[in-house]
Amino acid sequence: MGTIRFKAVEECNSRMPVAFTAPGEKISDFFACNVFNKEAMHKCLSKEIYNQMNAATETGQRIDRKVAEQVATAMKTWAMGKGATHYTHWFQPLTGNTAEKHDAFFELHDGRPMENFSSSALVQQEPDASSFPSGGIRNTFEARGYTAWDPSSPAFIIESQSGKTLCIPTIFVSYTGETLDYKAPLMKALHAIDKAAVDVCQLFDKNVSKVSPTLGIEQEYFLIDTALFNARPDLKSTGRTVFGHAPAKGQQMEDHYFGSIPSRVYAFMVEFETEAFKLGIPLKTRHNEVAPSQFECAPIFEEINLAVDHNQLLMDMMDKVARRHHFKVLLHEKPYAGINGSGKHNNWSLATNTGKNLFSPGGNPKSNLQFLTFFINTIKAVYEHADLLRASIASSSNDHRLGANEAPPAIMSIFAGAQLTAVLNDLEKKVTKEKMTPEEKTDLKLGIGKLPEILLDNTDRNRTSPFAFTGNKFEFRAVGSSANCSHAMMVLNTIVANQLTSFKKEVDALINKNVNKDEAILKVLREYIVASKRILFEGNGYSDEWVKEAKKRGLSNITTTPLALDAMVSKESLKLFETTGIFSHREAEARHEILLEDYIKKMEIESRVIEDLAINHIIPAAIKYQTQLAQNVEAMHDIGLKANNTKVQMDMIKEISAGLMTIKTNIDGMVAERNKANNITTARAKAIAYCDKVKKYFGEIRDAADNMEVIVSDELWPLPKYREMLHIR
Numbered sequence: 001m002g003t004i005r006f007k008a009v010e011e012c013n014s015r016m017p018v019a020f021t022a023p024g025e026k027i028s029d030f031f032a033c034n035v036f037n038k039e040a041m042h043k044c045l046s047k048e049i050y051n052q053m054n055a056a057t058e059t060g061q062r063i064d065r066k067v068a069e070q071v072a073t074a075m076k077t078w079a080m081g082k083g084a085t086h087y088t089h090w091f092q093p094l095t096g097n098t099a100e101k102h103d104a105f106f107e108l109h110d111g112r113p114m115e116n117f118s119s120s121a122l123v124q125q126e127p128d129a130s131s132f133p134s135g136g137i138r139n140t141f142e143a144r145g146y147t148a149w150d151p152s153s154p155a156f157i158i159e160s161q162s163g164k165t166l167c168i169p170t171i172f173v174s175y176t177g178e179t180l181d182y183k184a185p186l187m188k189a190l191h192a193i194d195k196a197a198v199d200v201c202q203l204f205d206k207n208v209s210k211v212s213p214t215l216g217i218e219q220e221y222f223l224i225d226t227a228l229f230n231a232r233p234d235l236k237s238t239g240r241t242v243f244g245h246a247p248a249k250g251q252q253m254e255d256h257y258f259g260s261i262p263s264r265v266y267a268f269m270v271e272f273e274t275e276a277f278k279l280g281i282p283l284k285t286r287h288n289e290v291a292p293s294q295f296e297c298a299p300i301f302e303e304i305n306l307a308v309d310h311n312q313l314l315m316d317m318m319d320k321v322a323r324r325h326h327f328k329v330l331l332h333e334k335p336y337a338g339i340n341g342s343g344k345h346n347n348w349s350l351a352t353n354t355g356k357n358l359f360s361p362g363g364n365p366k367s368n369l370q371f372l373t374f375f376i377n378t379i380k381a382v383y384e385h386a387d388l389l390r391a392s393i394a395s396s397s398n399d400h401r402l403g404a405n406e407a408p409p410a411i412m413s414i415f416a417g418a419q420l421t422a423v424l425n426d427l428e429k430k431v432t433k434e435k436m437t438p439e440e441k442t443d444l445k446l447g448i449g450k451l452p453e454i455l456l457d458n459t460d461r462n463r464t465s466p467f468a469f470t471g472n473k474f475e476f477r478a479v480g481s482s483a484n485c486s487h488a489m490m491v492l493n494t495i496v497a498n499q500l501t502s503f504k505k506e507v508d509a510l511i512n513k514n515v516n517k518d519e520a521i522l523k524v525l526r527e528y529i530v531a532s533k534r535i536l537f538e539g540n541g542y543s544d545e546w547v548k549e550a551k552k553r554g555l556s557n558i559t560t561t562p563l564a565l566d567a568m569v570s571k572e573s574l575k576l577f578e579t580t581g582i583f584s585h586r587e588a589e590a591r592h593e594i595l596l597e598d599y600i601k602k603m604e605i606e607s608r609v610i611e612d613l614a615i616n617h618i619i620p621a622a623i624k625y626q627t628q629l630a631q632n633v634e635a636m637h638d639i640g641l642k643a644n645n646t647k648v649q650m651d652m653i654k655e656i657s658a659g660l661m662t663i664k665t666n667i668d669g670m671v672a673e674r675n676k677a678n679n680i681t682t683a684r685a686k687a688i689a690y691c692d693k694v695k696k697y698f699g700e701i702r703d704a705a706d707n708m709e710v711i712v713s714d715e716l717w718p719l720p721k722y723r724e725m726l727h728i729r
């Protein structure tokens with residue numbers, strides 16, 4: 001019975017690192033060689049068209065037909081020159097994966113073969129996309145959704161063993177214009193924050209005409225040998241192990257973190273990094289993570305839309321390259337119980353066209369006041385919309401991680417660092433409600449002017465905060481490792497955009513009442529500090545005290561996805577999405593529905609996998625062992641030995657019987673609850689039933705099954721054990 005397992009272990013013990021030769025000596029020799037970026041366009045397009053194209057991408061304006069026609073021709077020539085035979089609109093439907101449908105450049109004209117690619121094929125396509133989630137927006141019989149080119153993200157070529165395909169990043173909208181993907185809402189949010197932030201910057205610097213949010217994504221993941229992966233049906237269908245006793249040696253020695261990278265893994269990393277470089281993904285760091293077989297990679301930050309596309313591509317790429325190295329990449333937030341999970345830290349900031357990072361304190365009082373303005377507005381935005389931000393990272397898999405004493409809790413809070421907290425307190429105290437005296441103003445300005453010095457040695461880091469200020473950027477750590485971070489970034493940029501717009505209005509109103517500009521800014525900022533400081537927390541976010549303290553402060557702690565998602569469609573959120581132009585009510589509701597459906601499907605699959613493994617793998621193994629024990633007892637009695645000689649066997653036989661009973665009873669209970677849940681017709685109630693009624697059995701079944709793993713003879717145990725899966729040789 002355990003033969004698959006032993007074969008798998010043997011197979012992975014005999015593995016050698018897979019050799020790989022890089023296409024060039026230096027990374028710069030091949031970086032972005034498969035990207036139709038500015039440089040490539042510069043070479044292939046006339047100067048006039050190139051400039052028009054550039055202007056359009058900068059401003060997000062429509063590209064006219066003539067330009068599109070020339071770009072399409074140039075793109076085709078470039079791609080075919082690199083050996084591409086097909087092209088695809090590459091988009092990000094709400095399944096969380098990326099989607100492609102390949103078409104050949106090849107066409108028949110009057111029966112003669114020709115390679116063709118027109119501007120209409122570049123700009124817009126109509127895939128039969130009836131199977132992508134739409135939350136009821138698009139009826140299946142009206143299966144038309146459009147994909148439309150996003151010129152702000154460059155086209156690229158994906159190479160595989162059997163061919164090359166030109167991929168054109170696109171948005172995906174329904175026939176009636178509603179968004180059905182992750183990219184379109186993100187682009188709208190980026191547009192909103194650009195506008196709002198530029199307006200605010202105008203208070204400080206008239207030269208600012210564009211603000212682009214930046215994002216650096218730290219991606220954590222686990223690796224497992226394919227042979228072992230294939231012997232674990234739970235990993236294959238849910239991405240996590242639903243059973244498995246804790247290994248004697250887990251992560252308690254902490255010897256994996258930043259340790260030397262195993263050679264097989266190293267070979268894999270070098271190859272996927274090379275593939276990433278060819279696609280223009282600027283990977284910068286790689287290292288071991290805390291848990292055994294857990295790793296992290298991070299690129300240099302980029303403009304958000306591109307950073308998100310690159311992260312999606314990277315996840316795809318890693319998976320493809322891993323196969324050649326006989327690895328499977330686990331992106332699930334919690335593949336192994338009792339072992340650290342994986343996140344995707346989103347480092348976020350705002351950059352101006354004048355080259356300034358708005359979250360980086362500058363060298364003088366004026367730019368420091370600008371810094372404080374953006375800093376405090378972000379705090380206010382997160383405070384006001386903490387629940388929506390929490391909803392933006394909610395998924396069945398991230399539920400395992402948030403608040404599990406190793407990841408940020410489900411409570412949204414902000415870490416500002418000791419120095420900035422002091423600055424905020426100071427501001428709160430010193431800005432007076434009435435008209436400020438010249439001395440008070442000077443005093444304040446002096447304090448604000450000193451900011452850069454104190455922040456320079458700001459080394460205090462808090463790893464337990466879900467949203468931490470880290471010197472010149474915010475780090476949103478609660479995002480899950482498998483997520484498309486578009487969604488979280490859409491929400492973050494939307495709430496900050498909305499907040500900045502209110503701020504500008506309030507300041508303008510004071511200025512109109514003849515309050516001096518700086519004083520007006522300071523007064524509004526002070527009010528914001530007073531209103532939102534409850535969300536600032538410097539202590540240990542993993543502690544039980546924080547849970548109590550947060551409750552006292554009135555902060556939400558929503559630990560499960562079905563309830564967390566309510567914030568997507570709360571009155572405030574619907575209004576927010578509407579005023580910022582991100583979603584209509586219908587779109588927000590549809591998205592809510594899709595996320596609930598996703599939760600339900602995943603829980604149902606998990607529940608079925610648990611049932612299958614327990615009934616068809618674990619119970620039979622336990623019974624087989626129990627039979628062996630019984631036969632042994634019988635044989636012992638046959639040769640005349642007394643009961644006390646077979647006590648151990650008898651005890652084990654009884655323990656197995658008790659365990660079998662626990663497993664079976666709980667499986668029956670779970671199946672009954674699942675059937676009940678499946679009869680519920682509204683998505684929210686059904687998701688809650690899965691969460692509260694069905695999931696409740698998972699732990700009980702697991703405990704009993706894991707206990708079996710310790711009793712049953714190793715020889716008979718069918719599933720690869722944690723110690724085998726977690727330690728790569």
Ligand code: ADP
Pocket residue numbers: 214215216217218298299300301302347348349350357472473
């Ligand atoms: P950590 O100590 O958390 O590992 P690093 O300083 O290595 O942090 O940076 C983590 C990520 O933050 C990297 O992807 C980096 O490019 C990104 N980052 C740095 N500055 C910015 C910025 N201004 N905007 C967005 N991301 C940034």
Ligand code: MG
Pocket residue numbers: 218345475
């Ligand atoms: Mg980090």
